[in-house]
Amino acid sequence: MFNKFDVLETIDMIEREHLDIRTITMGISLLPCVRGSGEETAQAVYDTVCAKAKNIVRVAEQLSGEYGIPIVNKRVSVTPVSLICAAFPQAAPAVGRALDYAAHELGIDFLGGYSALVHKGMADYEEAFIRSIPELLATTERVCSSVNIGSSKSGINMDAVRLMGEVVKETAERTKEQDGLGCAKLVVFANAVEDNPFMAGAFHGVGESGTVINVGVSGPGVVKHALENIPDANLNDAAETIKRTAFKITRAGQLIAKEAAKRLNAEFGIVDLSLAPTPVMGDSVAHILEELGLECVGGHGTTAALAMLNDAVKKGGVMASSHVGGLSGAFIPVSEDIGMIEAAQKGLLHIDKLEAMTAVCSVGLDMIAIPGKTPATTISAIIADEAAIGMINNKTTAVRVIPVPGKDVGDSVEFGGLLGRAPIMPVNPTDSSRFILRGGRIPAPIHSNKN
Amino acid sequence: MRAVVTVTGKDKKGIIAKVSSFLAERGVNVEDISQTILQDYFAMIMLVDIADLNVELSELAKECDDLGREIGMSIRVQHEAIFNAMHNI
Numbered sequence: 001m002f003n004k005f006d007v008l009e010t011i012d013m014i015e016r017e018h019l020d021i022r023t024i025t026m027g028i029s030l031l032p033c034v035r036g037s038g039e040e041t042a043q044a045v046y047d048t049v050c051a052k053a054k055n056i057v058r059v060a061e062q063l064s065g066e067y068g069i070p071i072v073n074k075r076v077s078v079t080p081v082s083l084i085c086a087a088f089p090q091a092a093p094a095v096g097r098a099l100d101y102a103a104h105e106l107g108i109d110f111l112g113g114y115s116a117l118v119h120k121g122m123a124d125y126e127e128a129f130i131r132s133i134p135e136l137l138a139t140t141e142r143v144c145s146s147v148n149i150g151s152s153k154s155g156i157n158m159d160a161v162r163l164m165g166e167v168v169k170e171t172a173e174r175t176k177e178q179d180g181l182g183c184a185k186l187v188v189f190a191n192a193v194e195d196n197p198f199m200a201g202a203f204h205g206v207g208e209s210g211t212v213i214n215v216g217v218s219g220p221g222v223v224k225h226a227l228e229n230i231p232d233a234n235l236n237d238a239a240e241t242i243k244r245t246a247f248k249i250t251r252a253g254q255l256i257a258k259e260a261a262k263r264l265n266a267e268f269g270i271v272d273l274s275l276a277p278t279p280v281m282g283d284s285v286a287h288i289l290e291e292l293g294l295e296c297v298g299g300h301g302t303t304a305a306l307a308m309l310n311d312a313v314k315k316g317g318v319m320a321s322s323h324v325g326g327l328s329g330a331f332i333p334v335s336e337d338i339g340m341i342e343a344a345q346k347g348l349l350h351i352d353k354l355e356a357m358t359a360v361c362s363v364g365l366d367m368i369a370i371p372g373k374t375p376a377t378t379i380s381a382i383i384a385d386e387a388a389i390g391m392i393n394n395k396t397t398a399v400r401v402i403p404v405p406g407k408d409v410g411d412s413v414e415f416g417g418l419l420g421r422a423p424i425m426p427v428n429p430t431d432s433s434r435f436i437l438r439g440g441r442i443p444a445p446i447h448s449n450k451n
Numbered sequence: 452m453r454a455v456v457t458v459t460g461k462d463k464k465g466i467i468a469k470v471s472s473f474l475a476e477r478g479v480n481v482e483d484i485s486q487t488i489l490q491d492y493f494a495m496i497m498l499v500d501i502a503d504l505n506v507e508l509s510e511l512a513k514e515c516d517d518l519g520r521e522i523g524m525s526i527r528v529q530h531e532a533i534f535n536a537m538h539n540i
Contacts, residue, residue: 002455002496002531002538004485004487004494004496006537006538007455007496007534008457008459008494008496009538010534010537010538011457011527012460032501042473061509062507062509065507065508065509065510065513066509066512066529066530067510067529067530067532067533068527068528068529068533069529069533156485178507247540248537249539252533252536252537254536255532255536308462328479346539429457
């Protein structure tokens with residue numbers, strides 16, 4: 001018989017503290033779909049995705065019923081489309097639309113992989129592909145896009161950084177009726193990972209096998225609740241409590257991932273043990289930091305508290321899963337975290353502090369609404385700064401900012417659902433264009449030479 | 452194969468009888484029961500054998516949820532693996 005307190009603890013975590021499996025993501029290789037023409041390739045992509053993932057929603061619902069734990073999202077990631085369309089880049093939007101149809105057919109909310117990897121150089125076909133992103137995001141609903149523009153091993157491709165500033169602006173412009181929502185589906189990475197189950201940055205790397213199940217767990221509410229029980233503990237004990245909690249959360253993810261892989265005829269890939277917030281009360285990473293003793297996220301001490309949280313989550317999670325991967329850490333998407341939204345509204349959380357925070361947690365400047373008038377070169381410069389943090393610290397960083405057309409500081413924007421809402425955050429008004437327009441490549445750092 | 456049934460809510464008469472006969476009709480055998488009452492708050496945990504279950508486990512979970520609503524309690528059925536995973540190394 002189980003210890004009854006353990007049983008009741010699990011139930012409390014699920015029912016009161018929002019413990020859930022955030023996503024089951026099936027990674028599908030599209031490499032076997034390449035045909036002699038764009039149309040045939042698009043058809044093969046649609047057929048393959050629909051066939052491989054046809055049971056993903058049913059299986060997720062079944063598992064959720066059997067284990068009594070909510071599985072919030074069912075998603076698919078695919079091989080970067082720029083690779084599939086290298087021979088006919090003009091057909092990339094057709095493949096993107098085929099993916100959107102497939103997502104509708106499967107009943108999944110997002111499908112990631114309209115992506116390109118240009119961290120060292122950008123071929124003509126890749127540039128053409130990247131230029132197709134704004135239109136694709138404006139004309140499809142569920143396809144997500146990402147571009148990797150730098151890595152610790154290769155440096156930062158500043159030509160791609162410059163281009164991505166323009167692409168982000170154009171995407172916002174083309175989706176201006178929805179306040180630039182297209183940008184919520186577009187991530188610019190440095191050190192992108194090949195097995196990330198979380199959107200919008202998921203794609204299926206070429207080093208992966210044919211069909212893989214990656215699972216993202218969550219549970220900021222569970223961690224906060226555990227800390228509420230030890231309000232006067234020192235930080236050794238707080239870190240220990242976070243570790244233990246992360247262990248339990250990740251074990252639930254590992255169980256679901258293995259079972260889902262078996263039932264979906266796929267390989268078990270990784271568990272991503274991220275603390276992913278939602279705009280719902282009680283599901284906030286910011287509130288964990290405040291529980292640790294900060295008056296408000298964004299204040300002095302925030303970076304230290306976040307560093308400890310991120311590290312403790314990893315330490316607890318690593319032992320709980322046979323394969324940990326993806327982004328694994330604490331996410332800080334501003335519009336998706338009620339505590340972050342409140343701090344930003346009060347003017348206590350700024351983009352500079354967020355940038356510092358991204359040096360010690362997973363991912364980067366995420367879901368931040370900025371003035372629509374922000375120049376493309378400034379967005380490129382924001383991307384370059386984040387990429388530099390990722391490159392030097394050997395970690396993934398990303399930028400997902402939304403320059404909301406027609407809105408400025410003082411306004412706010414509502415994306416709805418999991419994407420949440422955000423006040424427009426000011427950016428530094430000075431001009432960085434001469435730096436960005438230089439182009440070229442920032443060389444890889446000295447510590448990348450490890451061979 | 453085993454599952455854990457938990458029943459929580461305000462204490463009232465006949466809960467165990469109702470839940471166990473409901474489970475028996477579906478081929479579920481109760482192996483162990485533990486219950487606690489804390490100031491009117493009733494929490495019962497049953498370890499049950501589901502080898503002869505005559506419906507799908509997720510279906511049983513749904514039916515128990517409905518029964519819970521009917522009698523004003525919260526009833527959950529979960530495969531034991533989730534508790535093993537989270538609380539045993």
